[in-house]
Amino acid sequence: MNFAPTLDVNVNPANPVIGIRSFSEDPELVTDLGVAQIQGYQDQQVMATAKHFPGHGDTDVDSHYGLPIIEKDLETLFEEDIAPFKEAISAGVDAIMPAHIVVPALDDSGLPATLSKPILTDLLRDELGFTGLIVTDSLGMSGANVVPPERVPVEAIKAGVDLLLNPPNVELAYESVLEAVNSGEISESRLDESVSRIVQQKQDQGLFDDPYQHPDGLDVIGNDDHLSQATTIADKSITLVKNDNVLPLQMKDDVLVVGPNIANANMLEEHLNVRGFNTSIAHTADAPTEEDINAAADEAAAHDVVVIVTHSAHLSEQQQQLVTALHSVGKPVIVTAARNPYDVAEFPGVDAYIAAYGNRAISHEAVAKILTGEVNPQGLLPVTIPDHYEFGHGLSYHIDATYMKTFVSQLEKSGRLTDRTVIRTMNVHLSAVDHFEQQERSDKVVQHMNSFLQMIDMFTRSGQINEDVAQVLEAHASEVIESWEEG
Numbered sequence: 001m002n003f004a005p006t007l008d009v010n011v012n013p014a015n016p017v018i019g020i021r022s023f024s025e026d027p028e029l030v031t032d033l034g035v036a037q038i039q040g041y042q043d044q045q046v047m048a049t050a051k052h053f054p055g056h057g058d059t060d061v062d063s064h065y066g067l068p069i070i071e072k073d074l075e076t077l078f079e080e081d082i083a084p085f086k087e088a089i090s091a092g093v094d095a096i097m098p099a100h101i102v103v104p105a106l107d108d109s110g111l112p113a114t115l116s117k118p119i120l121t122d123l124l125r126d127e128l129g130f131t132g133l134i135v136t137d138s139l140g141m142s143g144a145n146v147v148p149p150e151r152v153p154v155e156a157i158k159a160g161v162d163l164l165l166n167p168p169n170v171e172l173a174y175e176s177v178l179e180a181v182n183s184g185e186i187s188e189s190r191l192d193e194s195v196s197r198i199v200q201q202k203q204d205q206g207l208f209d210d211p212y213q214h215p216d217g218l219d220v221i222g223n224d225d226h227l228s229q230a231t232t233i234a235d236k237s238i239t240l241v242k243n244d245n246v247l248p249l250q251m252k253d254d255v256l257v258v259g260p261n262i263a264n265a266n267m268l269e270e271h272l273n274v275r276g277f278n279t280s281i282a283h284t285a286d287a288p289t290e291e292d293i294n295a296a297a298d299e300a301a302a303h304d305v306v307v308i309v310t311h312s313a314h315l316s317e318q319q320q321q322l323v324t325a326l327h328s329v330g331k332p333v334i335v336t337a338a339r340n341p342y343d344v345a346e347f348p349g350v351d352a353y354i355a356a357y358g359n360r361a362i363s364h365e366a367v368a369k370i371l372t373g374e375v376n377p378q379g380l381l382p383v384t385i386p387d388h389y390e391f392g393h394g395l396s397y398h399i400d401a402t403y404m405k406t407f408v409s410q411l412e413k414s415g416r417l418t419d420r421t422v423i424r425t426m427n428v429h430l431s432a433v434d435h436f437e438q439q440e441r442s443d444k445v446v447q448h449m450n451s452f453l454q455m456i457d458m459f460t461r462s463g464q465i466n467e468d469v470a471q472v473l474e475a476h477a478s479e480v481i482e483s484w485e486e487g
Contacts, residue, residue: 001047003097003135005037007084008057010383016315017062019340020357024382025057025391031084035091042094045205050088052099052137053124054106054113055081063100063143067112070103077105086128094201095133096124098161100143111159114144115152120160133197135163139173150176157186162194234358234366239379240395241344242353246332248373248397249305251276251410258282258296258326259309260319263338264359268309271368276414286311287318293325300329307334307371311359313343323347336367345385355381373397373407374472376479399479401434407476411469419464426473429455433480442484449481 009030010022023033034050041048054077059068072081085096098113098120107118114120114136124130136144136156144152153164153173157180167173180186202208220226240247249255255277259265261284269281282299284292300306306326313319327333327350334352337343341355354370354377356363369375380394397403408426411417429452436444453474460470 001049001095002041003049003051004041005034005048005050006052007031007034007050007088008052008055009080009084010057011080012058012060013314013340013342013345013383013386014060015057016060016312017064018056018059019312022057025384026382027080027083029382031087034084035087038088038091038093042092047094047133047201047205049095049097049133049135050085050093051097052101053082053085053096054099054103054119055085056099056101057081059101063112063137064141067143067146068099068101070101070105072103072105074105077103082128089128089130093132095135096130097135097137097165098124100137100141110146111155112143112146114139114161115147115155115159117159125160131197133162133201134160136161136165138166139164140166140168153177154180154186157190157194162197230362231366234362235369235375237357237379238363238366238370238375238377239341239355239357239381239393240352240370240377240397241341241355241381241385241389241393242350243395244351246305246334246351247371248407249277249371251413253277253304254302255279255305255307256282256296256300256303257307257309258284258300258322259338260284260286260288260311260322262286262359263309263311264361264364265309265338267359267361267364268307268336268367271365272307272371275368275372275374276410276416277372284322285318287316288322289318293318293322296322297325297329300326300331303331305332305334307336309359309364310335310337310339310343312339313337314340314346319343320346323350334371336371338363341381341383342385345388348388355379372410373403376476399476399483401430401437401480404473404476404480405430405434407472416469417465419459422459422464425455426452437484442487445484446481449477449484452477 006021007030008018008022009025009027010018011025023030038048058070061068100112100114102110102112106123107116120134139152147155150172153167154176156164157177164173181188255272257265257269257279266281269279273279282296284296308323308326310319323335324347332351335350336354336356338356338359344353354367356367370377376397376399378396380392381389384391405427408423412423417423433445433448456470456473459465460467
């Protein structure tokens with residue numbers, strides 16, 4: 001069972017808990033991608049759980065630490081927040097996880113959805129027709145603890161919950177429910193309903209006949225094909241939001257990479273270094289101190305370009321101060337947001353801005369490819385950045401023969417391309433393409449770039465260039481051909 005996907009529609013930039021866990025601010029996009037994820041899981045016999053019903057996307061309070069209240073009217077709730085869950089139910093989602101949020105338009109009792117019979121039974125079961133499992137979010141979160149600890153599991157079951165997730169005190173939860181059954185507050189038939197749903201799900205999954213996964217099945221995890229697909233997805237997701245002619249980076253530049261520890265800026269620095277760039281790293285605390293900021297500013301003065309990796313800086317005044325201080329040094333500043341894409345709203349004057357949507361190695365490598373021009377960015381913003389950038393905004397580089405010659409030079413300087421014959425042949429070929437581009441001879445450009453592709457294939461088969469370099473050059477050449485064929 002997987003407690004995913006997240007079907008929250010993130011319309012609030014100040015949301016401290018959902019953010020990139022949501023697909024988008026667009027209910028239709030959230031629905032399409034969420035249902036596809038559900039179908040993907042369930043096609044592979046993994047139970048999916050749509051969360052966090054009836055929608056945690058418009059909060060500015062983290063339900064791990066407080067109790068969010070959603071002040072929306074019914075029409076907006078159904079059009080914006082509940083719509084993806086309706087489609088998930090139609091698609092046969094196995095389970096739904098309610099949120100620890102208060103929604104007065106659905107239940108004016110002040111109880112969170114987790115403990116709300118009007119939301120879980122009257123709306124989710126009766127009105128929307130959901131017959132699968134209802135599993136709580138962690139009961140250790142503050143948003144669930146609005147009644148005494150012994151009452152939380154009882155009220156959840158009375159509201160319509162089937163499974164209690166992570167009660168802080170399992171023995172207390174068990175004894176409290178047992179006492180409620182013995183006293184008649186919870187009927188045995190009510191428990192039987194949940195047991196029946198749980199058993200039915202297990203039976204549908206074949207867990208009674210074959211409860212264990214064969215060890216050989218684990219070989220598929222992290223296999224080369226899956227890692228390759230993940231890399232492609234990451235490369236395509238990165239969004240170049242702003243570029244004042246500072247990207248791609250130039251090989252001659254000394255690059256300082258700065259960021260709070262939580263952003264894993266060291267991973268980006270390593271991937272730039274592997275690509276032959278002269279780099280240094282400056283770490284800061286997650287909330288950079290004045291000492292961190294001053295030290296980073298001093299370091300920035302000794303470099304040509306500064307790359308700052310942020311992590312939800314729109315919610316961190318200290319990270320905002322870090323970016324402002326480094327920008328004031330007077331060197332080009334490139335910010336890459338390793339979590340929520342809204343950070344640029346706090347420092348719109350930076351020279352370039354990239355939304356990476358993640359702080360793991362695969363995202364940092366994808367950003368490094370964008371920064372160095374290895375990959376042409378094609379990601380689009382899934383949300384609006386208020387007063388700055390619209391939903392769907394995204395920039396790309398203009399790939400032409402001159403761009404490709406510069407990139408070949410970078411490959412040579414980084415040691416990724418070493419055969420002098422190959423380098424000379426490529427440059428001669430690209431110079432000819434550049435000549436025809438200047439003359440706007442689209443037929444000649446396309447003809448010569450197709451020949452370039454054949455040449456790359458020949459050099460790859462002979463072992464003069466490796467597969468990774470070949471794929472990059474082929475992608476660039478194909479973009480040149482496509483742009484001239486489209487006119």
